[in-house]
Every structure is written in C-alpha cells, then in structure tokens.
Amino acid sequence: MCYTDVHQTRGELPGDFPRTLGHEPVGEIVAVGAGVTARKTGDRVGVPWVQHTCGRCEWCARGKPMFCEKSIGTGVRMSGGHAEYMVAYADATMLLPEGLDYEQAAPLFCAGYTVWSGLRWADPHPSESIAVVGIGGLGHLAVQYAKAAGFKTIAISHSSDKDKLICELGADEIVRDGRGLAKVGGADVILGTVHASS
Secondary structure (H helix, E strand, O other): OOHHHHHHHOOOOOOOOOOOOOOOOEEEOOOOOOOOOOOOOOOEEEOOOEEEOOOOOHHHHOOOHHHOOOOEEEOOOEOOOOOOOOOOOHHHOEEOOOOOOHHHHHHHHOHHHHHHHHHHHHOOOOOOEEEEEOOOOOHHHHHHHHHHOOOEEEEEOOOHHHHHHHHHHOOOEEEOOHHHHHHOOOOOEEEEOOOOOO
16 A cells, blocks of 8 residues: 555545545456457556546646646546456556566556656666665665666665665665765765655
8 A cells, every 4th residue: 555545545635535545556457448459358457646637738748747637546536446346547557567466566556656757857877876865665666776777876875774675676885864975976866765854
C-alpha cells in the first residue's frame, strides 16, 4: 500500500468517498472491452496513478500530464486496486515482464515512476554523477535506476545502518551530508527523495 492511500483516507488529499483506493494495482486481466486489441485476457499488467488525461491542456502539451486538471487517476476518479476486480483504460496498462512478481512490480507504478520522472526531467548526460538524498521508499529505487543507467551514483544518507543495503543497490559512494558530497567531488544532479519538510 502506498502512503498516498493513507493520506487520502485521512482527508489530506482531495477526493470524495465512497471510492475504492489503491493506486499501485497489478494483476491479471480477466476481461477486455470490445474495442481492445493491445491487451488480452490473461495478460499480467500494472496500472499507473494517471490513467487518462485531456491531451489538450498546457500540461499535456508540455509532456507533464500528471498536472492535467482533467486527469483520471486510479483510486481517485476511478476505483483503485484494493478490490478483487477493477476497471482500467487498456492503453494505461503496462505489461509486466515474465518472472517479475506482483509484489515487486506494484511499487513501480507510483514510487518507481516518481523517481524515474525526476531522473528523466533532470536529463543527465553520460559521465555525469547523480546524488540521491534519502535512501528510503523512493531513494532505494533512485540509486538502482541511476546505477543501471550508467551514472556514478552517490547516496546521501544519515543512517549508517543502511550502508550495506546501499552498497548492494549499487551506489559508488555513501556520504552523510553536503560536506561529504563536496569531498567526493559533488554531483551533477541531485535527486531529493526525502519529505519536503526534511
């Protein structure tokens, strides 16, 4: 369960109840609509937070559909995955590779996409370095993405108890703060994955 579902339950994010939460759903397609040709019954898929947008507003035109005022979000304007069955736009579903467990895939449809978007928007170039601030629910994915994409990867973490995990995830360096980052030569891109108040 993504913590966004908790925020919605507490009324900290907009939306009216009753509705079914769960915006990181993964599962097997059990039926498709008459016009669906790209998916079939039995496909293993995941569904992202934003399923559909207007395609016409400024945000859609700028390639940032998550800001579209008319977006249809999973667990917000459409029922989410905390149910036995749910409906999804076929073109919003993503096929899951064979061998990827549902438990591993589900977080990629919110946390994983959030981190990947930040990395993509930063537009790092080959040979640049990326520092990831905060190695938690988002940061552990950011370290793996940056390393897999071929960048020198630096983890900034106050928690020495996470050092072993951080090394296993592929970080080239672990530092504790900005001074430590400066000592290893700084970074070209800094991905902040900590809470805004941190």
